[in-house]
Amino acid sequence: MWIIYxxxxxxxxxxxxxxxxxVIEHGMAPLTFFFYYACFGAIAGALALAAGGRLGDLxxxxxxxxxxxxxxxxxxxxxxxxxxxxxxxxxEKNATLAxxxxxxxxxxxxxxxxxxxxxxxxxAMTLVGGxxxxxxxxxxxxxxxG
Numbered sequence: 042m043w044i045i046y047x048x049x050x051x052x053x054x055x056x057x058x059x060x061x062x063x064v065i066e067h068g069m070a071p072l073t074f075f076f077y078y079a080c081f082g083a084i085a086g087a088l089a090l091a092a093g094g095r096l097g098d099l100x101x102x103x104x105x106x107x108x109x110x111x112x113x114x115x116x117x118x119x120x121x122x123x124x125x126x127x128x129x130x131x132x133e134k135n136a137t138l139a140x141x142x143x144x145x146x147x148x149x150x151x152x153x154x155x156x157x158x159x160x161x162x163x164x165a166m167t168l169v170g171g172x173x174x175x176x177x178x179x180x181x182x183x184x185x186x187g
Contacts, residue, residue, distance in 0.1 A: 058127075061074060062136025066131075144177075144178070
């Protein structure tokens, strides 16, 4: 199922970036858009937790993290910062080009998984894929400078 979830997420992110690009290009500030995004996420998350009978588990799950709570905090801060930064990039250029550059993030996932947790998912084929991604980023950047 993971591949279905991943592809579905990719499709949904495509819809999100295209539509947010339209809104930002037509005058909404990226920070304002981010605020509405965060509010909607909080409300939708609370409703989903309540519907699933898990709203009462919030503090228990946080306590269960124990000494891993700083990783939770880092995940929240970095997710919020990344979301805001992509909206800012969309506002400065456009959704298509911003997302074509942002797509390099798997390289950084692998890098930080190794730095933080010594997880190594790198082999010859993933190196080739990473090189292709970075090559694509360079091509998109060079073709759209200015």
